[in-house]
Amino acid sequence: MAKVLIIGAGGVGNVVAHKCAMVSEVFEEITLASRTVSKCEEIAAAVKQRTGKEIATAQVDADNVPELVALIQKVQPDMVINVALPYQDLPIMDACLETKVHYLDTANYEPKDEAKFEYSWQWAYQEKFKEAGITAILGCGFDPGVTGVFTARAAKHFFDEMHYLDIVDCNAGDHGKAFATNFNPEINIREITQKGKYYENGEWVEIDAMSKHKAISYPNIGPRESYLLYHEELESLVKNYPTLKRARFWMTFGQAYLTHLEVMQNIGMTSIKPVKYQGMDIVPLEFLKAVLPEPSSLGENYTGETSIGCQIKGIKDGQEQTYYIWNNCSHQAAFDEVGGQGVAYTTGVPAMLGAKMFLEGKWDNGAGVFNVEEFNPDPFLAELGKYGLEWHEEVGGTLPHSYE
Numbered sequence: 235m236a237k238v239l240i241i242g243a244g245g246v247g248n249v250v251a252h253k254c255a256m257v258s259e260v261f262e263e264i265t266l267a268s269r270t271v272s273k274c275e276e277i278a279a280a281v282k283q284r285t286g287k288e289i290a291t292a293q294v295d296a297d298n299v300p301e302l303v304a305l306i307q308k309v310q311p312d313m314v315i316n317v318a319l320p321y322q323d324l325p326i327m328d329a330c331l332e333t334k335v336h337y338l339d340t341a342n343y344e345p346k347d348e349a350k351f352e353y354s355w356q357w358a359y360q361e362k363f364k365e366a367g368i369t370a371i372l373g374c375g376f377d378p379g380v381t382g383v384f385t386a387r388a389a390k391h392f393f394d395e396m397h398y399l400d401i402v403d404c405n406a407g408d409h410g411k412a413f414a415t416n417f418n419p420e421i422n423i424r425e426i427t428q429k430g431k432y433y434e435n436g437e438w439v440e441i442d443a444m445s446k447h448k449a450i451s452y453p454n455i456g457p458r459e460s461y462l463l464y465h466e467e468l469e470s471l472v473k474n475y476p477t478l479k480r481a482r483f484w485m486t487f488g489q490a491y492l493t494h495l496e497v498m499q500n501i502g503m504t505s506i507k508p509v510k511y512q513g514m515d516i517v518p519l520e521f522l523k524a525v526l527p528e529p530s531s532l533g534e535n536y537t538g539e540t541s542i543g544c545q546i547k548g549i550k551d552g553q554e555q556t557y558y559i560w561n562n563c564s565h566q567a568a569f570d571e572v573g574g575q576g577v578a579y580t581t582g583v584p585a586m587l588g589a590k591m592f593l594e595g596k597w598d599n600g601a602g603v604f605n606v607e608e609f610n611p612d613p614f615l616a617e618l619g620k621y622g623l624e625w626h627e628e629v630g631g632t633l634p635h636s637y638e
């Protein structure tokens with residue numbers, strides 16, 4: 235029986251709150267805190283209606299360490315689940331250190347003024363977390379998150395050496411809006427407008443954003459144009475699996491999305507550099523976020539599904555081995571269950587399950603800072619389907635796309 239403090243009441247926070255409430259044999263007491271307390275209250279009311287479970291709410295500015303410390307001291311959680319924005323990772327980790335409370339998040343720290351997507355800042359907390367005797371679980375959403383657990387399963391059960399890894403991420407859903415992002419628009423647009431990058435033969439190869447793409451065929455969906463992006467889990471995966479010769483990440487985008495994005499980039503709306511407007515400093519991307527639909531509002535008429543998986547090639551018992559492991563998630567089913575869309579669902583379920591694994595002692599690497607692939611994948615994957623994300627695998631098949 236444990237107490238958790240969830241920070242962030244957006245699309246993902248809504249799913250985590252619902253899922254923890256549905257597993258009340260583990261998450262006995264739940265507090266949901268965020269900058270705008272009315273959003274926490276709305277979620278708490280929805281959770282009560284769907285599950286019958288009461289959850290507490292609180293207001294917090296998670297950029298402010300003393301405020302966080304005061305809240306943690308009041309709530310006394312066993313673990314903080316951080317599903318606010320990447321900017322808040324370090325203040326929340328600092329507050330966890332001060333109060334000696336375990337930590338989990340779904341996205342790596344980002345400084346506000348540069349798009350970096352790297353783990354260096356959080357990995358630098360390793361010694362401090364060890365000394366404090368607490369654990370940080372980094373990147374426990376879907377990607378990063380389940381993609382790391384999938385890779386860990388491949389390494390543990392199907393390969394002596396993994397050589398080629400392609401993470402393939404398709405959203406074949408339709409929310410009916412001209413342009414909207416499926417998770418926080420600021421982070422999403424920062425991620426896809428930065429240079430593309432992949433790992434090959436010990437080096438990172440940089441390419442122009444969206445310049446490499448091809449049709450990849452996804453289970454139950456078919457071929458979709460997929461673009462090579464840099465995604466943060468590549469950094470930890472190539473570190474933890476040094477036999478990898480190449481690691482890439484592909485994501486689908488529709489033409490209408492790309493056209494909107496191009497126009498917004500061309501007119502400067504995606505910039506993270508402040509501009510002066512009527513005497514004030516305004517960050518164009520922050521303003522753009524304010525006029526775009528909230529990701530948490532997209533669920534109601536969202537049709538179609540996501541498909542995210544790992545395609546791996548390497549060696550087992552001296553023979554070439556191929557392996558594909560994936561999950562497909564229906565936006566509509568997610569909405570029916572927790573009132574959110576599939577991208578929030580595929581992030582929130584693993585965050586709940588990672589916390590559950592840790593609190594039950596099934597993920598026990600001792601104190602320190604860990605990426606998800608460093609934990610035992612078996613107990614997590616044994617329960618992932620039960621909590622809504624059924625997965626499938628094909629061993630030794632013909633990989634559908636990418637080994638040109």
Ligand code: NDP
Nearest residue numbers: 242243244245246269270296318341375376377378417418
């Ligand atoms: P949203 O923008 O919908 O929600 C973010 C929430 O964080 C909002 O409730 C917001 O409050 C709150 N917040 C922002 N700043 C602060 C602050 N200073 N103090 C307290 N609360 C704050 O984002 P999502 O739910 O879509 O995403 C949540 C996280 O999940 C992000 O870090 C995102 O990168 C990550 N993610 C990870 C994925 C994965 O697979 N690993 C996939 C998708 C998302 P307010 O309402 O006041 O703005």
